[in-house]
Amino acid sequence: EADIYQTPRYLVIGTGKKITLECSQTMGHDKMYWYQQDPGMELHLIHYSYGVNSTEKGDLSSESTVSRIRTEHFPLTLESARPSHTSQYLCASSGNDRLGAQYFGPGTRLTVL
Amino acid sequence: AQSVTQPDIHITVSEGASLELRCNYSYGATPYLFWYVQSPGQGLQLLLKYFSGDTLVQGIKGFEAEFKRSQSSFNLRKPSVHWSDAAEYFCAVGARNRDDKIIFGKGTRLHILP
Numbered sequence: 001e002a003d004i005y006q007t008p009r010y011l012v013i014g015t016g017k018k019i020t021l022e023c024s025q026t027m028g029h030d031k032m033y034w035y036q037q038d039p040g041m042e043l044h045l046i047h048y049s050y051g052v053n054s055t056e057k058g059d060l061s062s063e064s065t066v067s068r069i070r071t072e073h074f075p076l077t078l079e080s081a082r083p084s085h086t087s088q089y090l091c092a093s094s095g096n097d098r099l100g101a102q103y104f105g106p107g108t109r110l111t112v113l
Numbered sequence: 114a115q116s117v118t119q120p121d122i123h124i125t126v127s128e129g130a131s132l133e134l135r136c137n138y139s140y141g142a143t144p145y146l147f148w149y150v151q152s153p154g155q156g157l158q159l160l161l162k163y164f165s166g167d168t169l170v171q172g173i174k175g176f177e178a179e180f181k182r183s184q185s186s187f188n189l190r191k192p193s194v195h196w197s198d199a200a201e202y203f204c205a206v207g208a209r210n211r212d213d214k215i216i217f218g219k220g221t222r223l224h225i226l227p
Contacts (some may be wrong), residue, residue: 005154033214042219043157043203068132090156100145100207102215104156 003027006105007089013081014113021076021108023091032074033102035090036060043090049074081112115140115206119218127226128196134189134221136204145207146187147215148178152200160202163187174198199225 002027013019025032030051035043035058045058049068063085064078073094078085088109092102116139126132138144145164149157161172168180178189187204204218 040201040220040222043217045214048214090155100215101147101159101162102148103159106156107154109154 004091004103004105005091006089006108008108010108010109010111012111012113013084014087015080017081017112019078019081019110021089021091021110023074023076023105025093025103025105026070027093027095027103028071028105029093029095030071031094032068033092033094034058034064034066034074034076035064035092036062037088037090037107039088047076081110085091086110086112115144115208115216117204117206117216117218117223119143120200120205122219123224123227125221125226126194129193132189132191132194132198132223134202134204134217134223136187136189137185138187138204138206139185140206140208145184145215146178146180147205147207148172148176148187148189149203149205149217150174150200151203151220157203158190194223196210196225196227199223 007022009067011057032049033076034047037043046062047066049055088107094102118137147162151157160176161170162178163170163180170178201220203220206213207215
């Protein structure tokens with residue numbers, strides 16, 4: 001079944017640690033996105049990708065980085081986590097249909113102590 | 114640039130009652146429009162989408178939305194809500210360009226009274 005996966009679902013780490021949030025999709029979508037969402041708040045786009053070897057920064061400035069070496073994989077990395085990075089991170093993808101609907105993973109809730 | 118306004122932060126309805134969630138958008142041309150639902154601690158699930166054609170769009174879980182160009186609105190409706198509909202609902206607008214970026218509203222939290 002085509003889907004989009006995120007691991008881990010929950011992560012609690014200490015300040016200064018390097019972390020990577022994984023996102024994979026089996027839908028063959030070219031475009032992928034990372035959003036940051038604080039509890040009860042709207043989504044903010046922090047990174048997106050048109051395809052392999054393409055990455056762009058989103059509307060909200062973020063200290064995280066992303067890579068897109070394979071179509072199905074779009075990991076997000078924080079080199080040195082801080083408490084201000086505590087949030088929920090949502091990954092999404094969209095296909096080549098003209099509607100551009102995005103399909104979301106379940107999210108990773110990150111807490112930095 | 115496109116924008117989305119959801120005027121109601123919280124809505125409370127009784128189980129079995131009808132529901133309407135409001136959404137207004139701003140965009141220079143005919144946009145793509147979406148409604149998503151998010152249960153606590155989960156990702157977003159696409160309820161329905163509008164591109165063109167029939168202005169009344171049917172979605173999953175018994176939801177529908179009506180596009181009204183004259184009012185720049187895309188309100189979500191359901192004739193009879195169930196307790197499981199309690200969630201956060203996001204309206205979104207997309208531009209017709211290469212990157213398929215979507216702008217989300219701030220969301221409306223739906224509470225259901227038994």
